[in-house]
Amino acid sequence: MYGNHFYNETTRRYVAVFGTMFNDIEISRKTGNTTVQQMKVPINYAPMQKILARINQDPQLNAPAITLPRMSFEMTGMTYAPDRKLTSVTKLVKSGGTDASMTSMFAPAPYDIEFQLNVMTKYNEDGTKIIEQILPFFKPDCTVSVKLIDELGTYFDIPIVLNSVSQEDTYEGDFETRRALIWTLNFTMKGYFFGPVSTKKQITFVDVDVAPVAEFADGQLGNVEASQVTVSSSAHIFSPFTFTTAENGDISYTHNLVVGEQYRILRVGLGVGGPDGLFDPDTPAQGDNKTNWERGWDQYLTGVASGAVATGSPDSTQDVDESDTWSVGDTFTAPDLNTLLNTGGNNWNSNSHLWSSQSAKQTLKKRMEYALVQKVQVASYDPETATELELGTDDDWKYRTIVT
Amino acid sequence: MAKNYYFENYENSMEQSLIEDLVIESIKIYGIDVWYIPRTLVAEDSILNEDDLSTFNEAYMAEMYVKNVDGFEGEGDFLSKFGLQIRDSVTLTIAKRTYESEVGTLEDNRRPLEGDLIYLPLNNKVFEIQYVEHEAIFYQMGSLQTYDLRAELFEYSGERFDTGYDFIDEHFDNYKIIQDNGTPVDDATFDANTGGQNTAFDDFIDSNKEITADNIIDFSQGNPFGDDIF
Numbered sequence: 001m002y003g004n005h006f007y008n009e010t011t012r013r014y015v016a017v018f019g020t021m022f023n024d025i026e027i028s029r030k031t032g033n034t035t036v037q038q039m040k041v042p043i044n045y046a047p048m049q050k051i052l053a054r055i056n057q058d059p060q061l062n063a064p065a066i067t068l069p070r071m072s073f074e075m076t077g078m079t080y081a082p083d084r085k086l087t088s089v090t091k092l093v094k095s096g097g098t099d100a101s102m103t104s105m106f107a108p109a110p111y112d113i114e115f116q117l118n119v120m121t122k123y124n125e126d127g128t129k130i131i132e133q134i135l136p137f138f139k140p141d142c143t144v145s146v147k148l149i150d151e152l153g154t155y156f157d158i159p160i161v162l163n164s165v166s167q168e169d170t171y172e173g174d175f176e177t178r179r180a181l182i183w184t185l186n187f188t189m190k191g192y193f194f195g196p197v198s199t200k201k202q203i204t205f206v207d208v209d210v211a212p213v214a215e216f217a218d219g220q221l222g223n224v225e226a227s228q229v230t231v232s233s234s235a236h237i238f239s240p241f242t243f244t245t246a247e248n249g250d251i252s253y254t255h256n257l258v259v260g261e262q263y264r265i266l267r268v269g270l271g272v273g274g275p276d277g278l279f280d281p282d283t284p285a286q287g288d289n290k291t292n293w294e295r296g297w298d299q300y301l302t303g304v305a306s307g308a309v310a311t312g313s314p315d316s317t318q319d320v321d322e323s324d325t326w327s328v329g330d331t332f333t334a335p336d337l338n339t340l341l342n343t344g345g346n347n348w349n350s351n352s353h354l355w356s357s358q359s360a361k362q363t364l365k366k367r368m369e370y371a372l373v374q375k376v377q378v379a380s381y382d383p384e385t386a387t388e389l390e391l392g393t394d395d396d397w398k399y400r401t402i403v404t
Numbered sequence: 405m406a407k408n409y410y411f412e413n414y415e416n417s418m419e420q421s422l423i424e425d426l427v428i429e430s431i432k433i434y435g436i437d438v439w440y441i442p443r444t445l446v447a448e449d450s451i452l453n454e455d456d457l458s459t460f461n462e463a464y465m466a467e468m469y470v471k472n473v474d475g476f477e478g479e480g481d482f483l484s485k486f487g488l489q490i491r492d493s494v495t496l497t498i499a500k501r502t503y504e505s506e507v508g509t510l511e512d513n514r515r516p517l518e519g520d521l522i523y524l525p526l527n528n529k530v531f532e533i534q535y536v537e538h539e540a541i542f543y544q545m546g547s548l549q550t551y552d553l554r555a556e557l558f559e560y561s562g563e564r565f566d567t568g569y570d571f572i573d574e575h576f577d578n579y580k581i582i583q584d585n586g587t588p589v590d591d592a593t594f595d596a597n598t599g600g601q602n603t604a605f606d607d608f609i610d611s612n613k614e615i616t617a618d619n620i621i622d623f624s625q626g627n628p629f630g631d632d633i634f
Binding site for chain 1: 446447449452454456457481483485486487488489490491492493518527528529530534535554556557558559560561562575576578579581582586587588594597598599602
């Protein structure tokens, strides 16, 4: 319907669920207190193909009239249940997990599905033994949780209501008419029927036709007309370092940024103050009034971190704001740590212990662990190429419009 | 008023014996040998008036005449809510004297009893006597020579057979849902003997669909059969 093919096998599941509820009933026959016989009661879905019934149940042409006790059930109909209707636009969703997709479907249509369970026995007490194992669980409903849609993996609570119980016993009449002992139980299963399942990939950008204020390569701001704004997902935001703590407590780090690429600081740092206020962002660590987060950026971008040697940093080549401290919005070029380390004569080399000793690594971790940056790409004034803008997704995204 | 004393149509024992001999001879000529299997009541329930633990411990061969020569009576084979049902019925005639000599004296029964079984070799099936008509031929020469046994195909419900004849004792093995020791048969035998009824649900949602009835019901969440139901 509407060009969509789908089949959720919902009805089959309802049949299976109903049958599963009653397919392990056992009865026993006793003389006094001694159990003489114990048997499992067969059950089947009553409607069946006639040829199969004949082939399967009387293959040798010597079958008895019937084997009892026996149960059967069938679905007798279904009715729309308006009292359980949900808003039509309500969606059931599930994250796709590793493939960053989302599976969704619209709210199902509620239907009351009628089932009839029949119990046939040769002996009266066989019937009561079966019925008495069923009735206590329906007050008047018994609710089971059923996984109806594999794609969603969600379990739905499906109440099954016992509506009526009746017994037929044809014990009257002539002696040549066979006696039939049949119990009939009518149930209503409060089920749902589902539409098609749709799976969509994660939204990683949104195209919006606006004329945002852009920042161009020469540092000037201006509107880019008829441009395309890309709201990037968090996947476009990086941490400069990934820190790993080994079992023995040793810390190692990995540099995540591409050397030579330009990045913009989204978050200088994040942390709590220690006993001496060492990592309190409001408390300067040294006499240069730099916080430890800012000092961490000094260490990362210039190779030095002590107050004395860091005087004057960040330098003009790194800090486009030409301020003395690294702050949100500043752009920088990702340094090559190995090159800095191996360049003789500069502060990096003389302070290499800052990158190698465990105490220095722990300090670096505290300073830089929560720093965030975003990749910067610079566009030109050419309207053909200056048509894509990337916006960050942090709280200040409106103020950091970056031409890409 | 009294009947004519000179005509004895109902009290001539010699002629009654002659007719009975002729009936027995006729059945011996036109009848077939069947096995009469008397029922033993084990646990008669005086409240619900039934015995669900009957046994059949003896079997006696006797000749009987199949009265419905054109075929079995009854509703025949049909598909019901409970699967295939076979409603074949048969009327068998056994001579009174034959019954008394072959069965009655051994079982201490004066007549065939409703509920007793008859194994019919013709179609290798067991019939249950529903009704014994003792006046089918109405007082021929003043006496009754035969019983008409109205029998229907047996409804098997775990009845126990120990007659000593394998073809009778093992007749329902393919339909057993209990073992001889009274416990349920194993799952494989149960499925085989019930046509896979209970696991049919597994069958139609099994294999590549990766769901089974038990898998799509999560009893741990709803705990519908919890301990606090009472």
